[in-house]
Amino acid sequence: MRLLQMSGSAGILILAIAFLRRAGRRLFSARFLYLMWFVVLARLLLPFELPVQLPSMGIESAWADEGRIFFVQEPSHDGTAAGPAQQGTGDAVLFRRIVFLIWLDVCLGLLIFFTWSYIGQARKLDEALPLPDQGYLGWWKGAHPQRRSVGFMVYDRIASPVTYGIWKSRIIFPKSMDMEDVRSLDHILRHEYVHIRRYDNLWKIVALTAACIHWFNPLVWVMWHCFNRDMELACDQEAVLGMDKKGRAAYAMTLLRYSEKNHKVSLLYNGFGKSSVKERIMILMKNDKRTRFGIVCSILVLAMSMTVFASTGNIPADTGGLTGEASSGALDAEGKSPARILAEAPQFKEYEALGMIYSPELDRIFYNSWGVGYFLDEYADGTYNRMDDLAGSLCLEAVRDESGKLAGFRETGTTGFLKQATEAERSMASLRGYVKEYGPYGLSYDTRTGYLSFDGKLVEAIRDTSGCGIYVNGAMAGLDNTIGLLVERDGNDAIVDMKEVPAEEMSGILNQQIGVYRAEDGWRGDGN
Incomplete structure (x- = not known):
C-alpha cells in the first residue's frame, strides 16, 4: 500500500474518532478513545493490508516456491496490429522525483527539528536533583514495584510534576511542592505510574514520527494534538479507578492546583498538569461505569475501525476479469492489462527477437518462462515503454547500445510497487x-x-x-x-x-x- 493510500484511510478514521470525541463521551470512555488512536498509528506506519475477503496465495508462490509457471507449449501471439504503447515521459518522471524529494526533505527537516527540541528538553531535565527514596516515596515505590527502574527527582524550573525517560523513568517534582502532602503525592504518583506502565513517553515519539512522515496531511496533525489530550484523559481515568466521588473530587483539586498555565505539548515527557484541565475535571467527575449499550458500541466501533487494513482488491466471479486502478496491476480504462499494452507497443517486436513473449491466453509477459512484473525501456531520449504488472515477479530493464539498438535485458531489483502489493x-x-x-x-x-x-x-x-x-x-x-x-x-x-x-x-x-x-x-x- 502506498503512502497516500495509508494517509487517506487513516484520515477517514481520524475524522471518525474526532466525531466520537465530541458526540460520544457518554458512550465511550477516555481509555477507549485513546486506544482508537493506536489503530490510526498502525495504519499510518504499517504498510500492509489484511486480506479479509481474499486470503489467497498467488500462482508465483504455488509452483516450486519460486513463482515459476510451466507451459506444455510456448504460447503463441494473437497477431493483432500494434497499438499505442504504454509510455512515460521524461517530464513525468522528473515530476515524480521532485515530489518525492520535497516530501523527503520536509520529513527529514521535521524529524531533525523535533529531535533537536527533544535533546534540548532532555538537557534541561538532566539538571534535576535526585530525591532519596524515603518516607512516603519509599513506601510507594516498595508497594508498587515496576519492571523498569523508577527514580524521584526535584527541579526548580517546572510548575507541575512530570515523568521523564522511557527505559529508566524518572518522576520529577517541582521544587515548590510540599513533599509532606501525602494526599497530593498519592494522586501524582497514581497518575505518573500509569504513564510509566503504558510507555506513554515512547508512544508520544511514535505518534510524532507518524506526523512527520505524513506531514502533508493536516488530519494527522489533528491526530497528534488529540492523541496527547486523550493520553492524559485516559491516564486520569485509570488513576482514579476504585475512588468514590469524594476521592475523585480531591484528585481534581490536586490537578487544578498543579495545572500549568501553558498547555503546550511536550515532546519529551508527560506531566500531571498537562492538557485541558477543565475537560479533565469534567470527565473525572462523571460516573465512568459503562452501560451495556456503550460496551457493545465500543466493540462495534473498534471492529469497524479495522477495515482501514482490509484489502480493497476484489475480482467478481462473474466478470471474467479484473477491475480496479492501474496500481493494482489489473486493467486500464479501456479494459487492457499492462501486459497487453506493452505487447501492442511497436518496439515489442524487438523484445520478441530476444526471447520475450506475450501470452494472450494468460494475458501476461514472459521471459525465459518467468513472468515479468516490471519492465522499462528508454528506446528514445526521454521516451519509455514501461510496465508494472503484479502478475509477474521478474524485473527487467532493456539495454541499448550507443546507436539505440536493443542489446539485451538486465535484471533489476524488485520495485516498491511489487513489494507493496498484497x-x-x-x-x-x-x-x-x-x-x-x-x-x-x-x-x-x-x-x-x-x-x-x-x-x-x-x-x-x-x-x-x-x-x-x-x-x-x-x-x-x-x-x-x-x-x-x-x-x-x-x-x-x-x-x-x-x-x-x-x-x-x-x-x-x-x-x-x-x-x-x-x-x-x-x-x-x-x-x-
Whole structure:
C-alpha cells in the first residue's frame, strides 16, 4: 500500500474518532478513545493490508516456491496490429522525483527539528536533583514495584510534576511542592505510574514520527494534538479507578492546583498538569461505569475501525476479469492489462527477437518462462515503454547500445510497487488470464479463498494442450475435495468441453504426459 493510500484511510478514521470525541463521551470512555488512536498509528506506519475477503496465495508462490509457471507449449501471439504503447515521459518522471524529494526533505527537516527540541528538553531535565527514596516515596515505590527502574527527582524550573525517560523513568517534582502532602503525592504518583506502565513517553515519539512522515496531511496533525489530550484523559481515568466521588473530587483539586498555565505539548515527557484541565475535571467527575449499550458500541466501533487494513482488491466471479486502478496491476480504462499494452507497443517486436513473449491466453509477459512484473525501456531520449504488472515477479530493464539498438535485458531489483502489493492483488492479477479464457465455460475466481473455482469446487490443476497450457496450485496440495480440469478443443482450437477429474487422477495424467506430479508438499516436476 502506498503512502497516500495509508494517509487517506487513516484520515477517514481520524475524522471518525474526532466525531466520537465530541458526540460520544457518554458512550465511550477516555481509555477507549485513546486506544482508537493506536489503530490510526498502525495504519499510518504499517504498510500492509489484511486480506479479509481474499486470503489467497498467488500462482508465483504455488509452483516450486519460486513463482515459476510451466507451459506444455510456448504460447503463441494473437497477431493483432500494434497499438499505442504504454509510455512515460521524461517530464513525468522528473515530476515524480521532485515530489518525492520535497516530501523527503520536509520529513527529514521535521524529524531533525523535533529531535533537536527533544535533546534540548532532555538537557534541561538532566539538571534535576535526585530525591532519596524515603518516607512516603519509599513506601510507594516498595508497594508498587515496576519492571523498569523508577527514580524521584526535584527541579526548580517546572510548575507541575512530570515523568521523564522511557527505559529508566524518572518522576520529577517541582521544587515548590510540599513533599509532606501525602494526599497530593498519592494522586501524582497514581497518575505518573500509569504513564510509566503504558510507555506513554515512547508512544508520544511514535505518534510524532507518524506526523512527520505524513506531514502533508493536516488530519494527522489533528491526530497528534488529540492523541496527547486523550493520553492524559485516559491516564486520569485509570488513576482514579476504585475512588468514590469524594476521592475523585480531591484528585481534581490536586490537578487544578498543579495545572500549568501553558498547555503546550511536550515532546519529551508527560506531566500531571498537562492538557485541558477543565475537560479533565469534567470527565473525572462523571460516573465512568459503562452501560451495556456503550460496551457493545465500543466493540462495534473498534471492529469497524479495522477495515482501514482490509484489502480493497476484489475480482467478481462473474466478470471474467479484473477491475480496479492501474496500481493494482489489473486493467486500464479501456479494459487492457499492462501486459497487453506493452505487447501492442511497436518496439515489442524487438523484445520478441530476444526471447520475450506475450501470452494472450494468460494475458501476461514472459521471459525465459518467468513472468515479468516490471519492465522499462528508454528506446528514445526521454521516451519509455514501461510496465508494472503484479502478475509477474521478474524485473527487467532493456539495454541499448550507443546507436539505440536493443542489446539485451538486465535484471533489476524488485520495485516498491511489487513489494507493496498484497497476496490477494497478486493472485487476482495472475489468474486473470485463466478466468478470461475459461470463464465462459464455468471457471470463476473464488473470492472466499482466492483460488480458481469450478462448479463450486476448488481447482488444483488445469491441463490444456493449447490455450493456457498447464496450471497447478501447490498451495492446495494438502486440501481435500479439490479437482482438476481437462480442457478439450476442436480442430479450430476452440474449447468444446471442460472435464472435471479428481486431483489424484490429474496427477497421474500430468505425470504420464509431461512428468509433473502431485506431492504432499506441492506439485513437482522432473528436475524440480
